[in-house]
Every structure is written in structure tokens, then in C-alpha cells.
Amino acid sequence: MIKKNCIFFLPYPLEKTGNKARQLRPRKMLEAFRANGYKVYTILGYAKQRRCKINKLKKMIARGVRFDFMYAECSTEPMRLTEPHHLPTNPCLDFGLFRYLKEQGIPIGLFYCDIYWKFPVYREALSAPKYHFAIHEYKRDLKQYEKLLTRFYVPDLKMCDYIGREGIERIAEALPPGADPVEAPVRTDAGRDFRKKPLQIFYVGGILNHYRIDALLAAAKTLEDVRVTICCREAEWEEKKEELGQYLTDRVEIIHKNEDELAPYYEKADIGSLLFENGEYWGMAQPVKAYEYLAHELPVLVTERTLIGRFVDSVGYGWSVPCTGEAIREKLLEIMKDPEQLDKKRARAKSRKQGHLWTARAEQVARGLTEGSSVGTNE
Numbered sequence: 282m283i284k285k286n287c288i289f290f291l292p293y294p295l296e297k298t299g300n301k302a303r304q305l306r307p308r309k310m311l312e313a314f315r316a317n318g319y320k321v322y323t324i325l326g327y328a329k330q331r332r333c334k335i336n337k338l339k340k341m342i343a344r345g346v347r348f349d350f351m352y353a354e355c356s357t358e359p360m361r362l363t364e365p366h367h368l369p370t371n372p373c374l375d376f377g378l379f380r381y382l383k384e385q386g387i388p389i390g391l392f393y394c395d396i397y398w399k400f401p402v403y404r405e406a407l408s409a410p411k412y413h414f415a416i417h418e419y420k421r422d423l424k425q426y427e428k429l430l431t432r433f434y435v436p437d438l439k440m441c442d443y444i445g446r447e448g449i450e451r452i453a454e455a456l457p458p459g460a461d462p463v464e465a466p467v468r469t470d471a472g473r474d475f476r477k478k479p480l481q482i483f484y485v486g487g488i489l490n491h492y493r494i495d496a497l498l499a500a501a502k503t504l505e506d507v508r509v510t511i512c513c514r515e516a517e518w519e520e521k522k523e524e525l526g527q528y529l530t531d532r533v534e535i536i537h538k539n540e541d542e543l544a545p546y547y548e549k550a551d552i553g554s555l556l557f558e559n560g561e562y563w564g565m566a567q568p569v570k571a572y573e574y575l576a577h578e579l580p581v582l583v584t585e586r587t588l589i590g591r592f593v594d595s596v597g598y599g600w601s602v603p604c605t606g607e608a609i610r611e612k613l614l615e616i617m618k619d620p621e622q623l624d625k626k627r628a629r630a631k632s633r634k635q636g637h638l639w640t641a642r643a644e645q646v647a648r649g650l651t652e653g654s655s656v657g658t659n660e
Contacts, residue, residue, distance in 0.1 A: 290353035291325035292363040307354045313643035328371040350650035353391040359418030379429040388650040390432035399443045400562050436567040458569040459639035460576035470620040475506040483550035485512035491558040498528035499606030510534045553581040575634050580626035598630035
């Protein structure tokens with residue numbers, strides 16, 4: 282049996298837990314490569330830890346150890362500024378590794394998670410000197426990626442329109458989030474009486490900034506046959522509870538649970554919620570939760586004319602609506618008048634979810650880096 286070896290690179294420490302995308306996504310991809318049969322050599326942590334692992338890697342390659350590819354995820358900060366002090370004290374470390382691997386004929390794929398720096402809000406958050414230096418570093422990174430990468434992975438190809446570099450576009454490939462496999466319960470809602478069994482809506486995630494929990498709660502407040510469960514961080518709820526208090530009824534439950542405690546809530550839910558503002562930046566968001574809802578075969582209600590709204594429409598496992606209380610209310614009434622919609626949406630989720638697991642994302646990377654599959658694919 283041929284051994285499969287790959288390298289996993291991350292320019293900051295990887296925690297064993299943590300649900301924020303900065304930690305969750307690389308952790309899930311690392312687990313997925315291992316689940317797919319790869320022996321993974323990790324290079325992660327701060328510069329001191331990475332230098333030690335890079336030196337060891339070079340000795341392994343010199344001894345004849347073969348690696349099929351390297352998968353990397355960058356930070357939201359420029360590559361040279363990922364130390365806690367955000368100073369470029371190790372200017373050649375990481376791209377030196379990339380150049381070495383390219384010289385060794387080892388293909389490299391890197392996931393570029395964010396283009397926050399391309400929007401005015403980033404400029405407003407920094408002083409002028411810090412802003413201009415950071416922008417210089419982001420652009421420097423892109424030039425290096427053009428030269429050194431085999432694949433430039435993005436959540437969606439639309440991101441390349443903002444990056445605006447032809448060399449990047451030629452090697453770009455969409456690599457959205459994924460989900461863990463879940464065995465969803467078998468159920469049917471044909472002929473359901475919502476007066477006896479109310480419609481259950483479940484939301485788990487953040488409730489600050491662009492998230493529009495208020496619109497969902499405003500709609501639910503007017504519908505006696507709708508129940509809503511919101512799972513969020515306790516600190517965020519403390520910050521928002523006064524503002525959202527006007528929408529609360531005894532049909533709304535607020536919980537603060539960990540990921541491994543959510544199974545009962547997924548099982549009793551009829552609809553998942555992913556409603557947020559449709560701004561230029563947030564309209565490109567790819568919430569991991571959308572794929573977790575899909576894995577649980579949970580129909581989802583999302584904001585229309587957003588990237589994730591288009592994904593949900595294409596798969597057919599939910600409804601995209603304007604993010605207003607009235608529009609959400611009308612959609613919920615429509616669903617309750619025709620409950621078989623729920624069965625149809627769950628069936629679509631069941632038929633499509635295997636292609637959106639984390640293991641499928643890892644297989645896409647391995648195939649693209651080792652077999653030279655076509656780039657640019659975007660579902």
C-alpha cells in the first residue's frame with residue numbers, strides 16, 4: 282500500500298476547541314485529511330515553533346521522505362505580521378518554505394479566508410501608518426502566492442473580483458466550508474397541524490453586528506404556532522438582551538450550549554435560521570453553520586441576494602427571503618400552509634450533503650494538487 286503524506290501549514294497556534302472560523306476551519310480540514318488516510322506533518326504555531334518544524338521537514342525530505350502536497354491556511358493578517366506583536370521579525374521564514382517546496386516539486390494549495398482589508402471599514406479601524414503598511418504586506422503576499430502556489434483556494438470565486446490579479450484568478454478554486462457527517466432522524470410533515478405541533482426554528486451562532494436576530498424574532502412574535510430557539514454566547518446575549526427584549530415571548534428560548542450539546546435541538550427543529558445584513562462585504566459570507574444545517578438535513582431560512590442565499594437556492598434545501606420581519610413572517614405562513622415543503626427540502630439536503638462534508642473538501646484539495654484537476658469550479 283502506497284503511503285500518503287501531506288504537509289499542513291498554519292501561521293498561528295491551532296486550538297483543540299473553538300468554534301470561530303479562524304480555529305474551526307483549519308482544525309476540521311486537518312481532521313479530514315487524516316480521516317482520508319493521510320499521514321499529516323503539521324507546521325503550525327508562532328514563528329519559533331514553525332522554524333523548528335520547517336528545519337525538521339527539510340531533513341526528512343533530504344532522507345527521501347515523499348510528500349504529496351502542502352495545504353496551507355493563512356491568517357486574516359499578512360503572512361509576515363502573524364506574531365502576537367504584529368511586527369515582521371521573521372521576514373523570510375514562511376515564503377522561504379514555500380519556495381523550497383516548489384523547488385522540490387511539491388505542490389502547494391493555500392486557503393485565503395478573507396478580504397476585509399479591501400473594504401473601507403478596514404481603513405477606518407487603523408491609523409494611517411498602520412493601514413498603509415498592512416496594505417503593502419497584503420499586496421506583497423498576493424505577489425508571492427502568484428509565484429509559488431499551485432492552487433489559491435477561496436470561499437467563493439467572487440472574492441477574486443476584489444483581489445483583481447490575473448495570476449491569482451488563473452489558479453483560484455472555490456473551497457467553501459464543510460460539515461461533519463450526521464445521521465439525521467427520519468420524519469415527515471405531510472398533513473401536520475401546527476396548532477398541535479408548532480413550527481420549531483433553531484438558530485445557533487453570533488447575534489452581534491450584521492446578524493439580524495431581531496427580524497426573525499419580530500416575525501415569530503406575531504405567529505402563535507411558531508417557536509424559536511436561539512443558541513448564542515452568553516456575553517453576546519447580555520449585550521443584546523435589552524435591545525431584543527421587545528420581541529421576546531414565552532415561545533422564545535435563549536440557550537448557551539456547546540457544540541456537542543446541540544444534538545437534541547437539531548433533532549426537534551424544523552427550520553434553521555441564517556439571516557444577516559446584505560451588505561457588500563457580508564453578502565459574501567460563507568457561514569459554516571449553513572453546511573452544518575445541511576448535514577443535519579435541516580431546511581434553512583437565509584437572506585436573499587447573498588452568497589449563501591444563492592448556495593441554498595442552488596442546492597434547494599431552504600428559502601432565501603428579504604431580511605425583514607414582514608417578509609420572514611409571510612414565508613413562515615406559506616410553509617405552515619404547505620408543510621410538505623419541509624419534507625421536500627429535507628430530501629434535497631439528504632441527497633446533496635455528502636458532497637459538502639469536510640472530508641469531501643479535503644479530497645478536493647488532494648485531487649486538485651496531485652492530479653491537476655481543472656480550477657475555477659464554483660457550485
